[in-house]
Amino acid sequence: DAKTTQPNSMESNEEEPVHLPCNHSTISGTDYIHWYRQLPSQGPEYVIHGLTSNVNNRMASLAIAEDRKSSTLILHRATLRDAAVYYCILSRGGSNYKLTFGKGTLLTVNP
Amino acid sequence: DAGITQSPRYKITETGRQVTLMCHQTWSHSYMFWYRQDLGHGLRLIYYSAAADITDKGEVPDGYVVSRSKTENFPLTLESATRSQTSVYFCASSPGQGEAFFGQGTRLTVV
Numbered sequence: 360d361a362k363t364t365q366p367n368s369m370e371s372n373e374e375e376p377v378h379l380p381c382n383h384s385t386i387s388g389t390d391y392i393h394w395y396r397q398l399p400s401q402g403p404e405y406v407i408h409g410l411t412s413n414v415n416n417r418m419a420s421l422a423i424a425e426d427r428k429s430s431t432l433i434l435h436r437a438t439l440r441d442a443a444v445y446y447c448i449l450s451r452g453g454s455n456y457k458l459t460f461g462k463g464t465l466l467t468v469n470p
Numbered sequence: 471d472a473g474i475t476q477s478p479r480y481k482i483t484e485t486g487r488q489v490t491l492m493c494h495q496t497w498s499h500s501y502m503f504w505y506r507q508d509l510g511h512g513l514r515l516i517y518y519s520a521a522a523d524i525t526d527k528g529e530v531p532d533g534y535v536v537s538r539s540k541t542e543n544f545p546l547t548l549e550s551a552t553r554s555q556t557s558v559y560f561c562a563s564s565p566g567q568g569e570a571f572f573g574q575g576t577r578l579t580v581v
Contacts, residue, residue: 391567402560402572454520456501456566459529460513
């Protein structure tokens with residue numbers, strides 16, 4: 360399975376945009392890119408996912424590099440509630456779909 | 471109520487006992503997953519299932535058994551619990567390459 364690399368931690372200020380990077384240089388053509396987050400003492404929560412094109416939803420935006428070897432999760436205006444561990448995950452297309460979590464990025468949001 | 475439910479939420483058991491953690495989802499999602507999360511660590515995939523009667527090992531399957539006779543249920547059994555299996559267990563379901571929904575977690579302590 361293709362691996363992802365994320366910074367261990369990042370810090371941001373409230374109401375400022377946050378760009379969380381993810382490298383996945385061994386991604387294959389059928390791999391989807393997923394982002395989940397886990398708030399303290401809670402189960403993981405879906406954020407966004409994409410295959411080739413950039414994606415937007417009410418929570419965030421996902422920017423995927425043209426060669427797909429990296430992606431960036433964008434939180435447009437960070438709030439204190441966005442403080443969490445963010446996981447970038449690749450999943451193989453087709454029937455062998457599974458989500459394997461790495462260590463993720465711990466995002467701290469300063470008031 | 472629609473959703474994914476894990477039971478029990480908390481369990482204390484003795485070493486050597488058999489324990490079954492239950493997971494039930496109401497969406498008829500094809501895919502279901504079991505993870506464990508140890509204090510201060512990320513989620514590790516134990517087993518996953520693509521459909522009823524189709525299961526596969528994840529990263530850390532030793533000491534665990536799963537079954538999936540019905541689409542909506544995916545129980546996880548510890549055949550002979552050990553202290554190293556003390557952890558928080560999360561179940562998840564997904565229709566496929568999209569949003570996965572996680573349960574509230576089961577905190578298991580083996581004494």
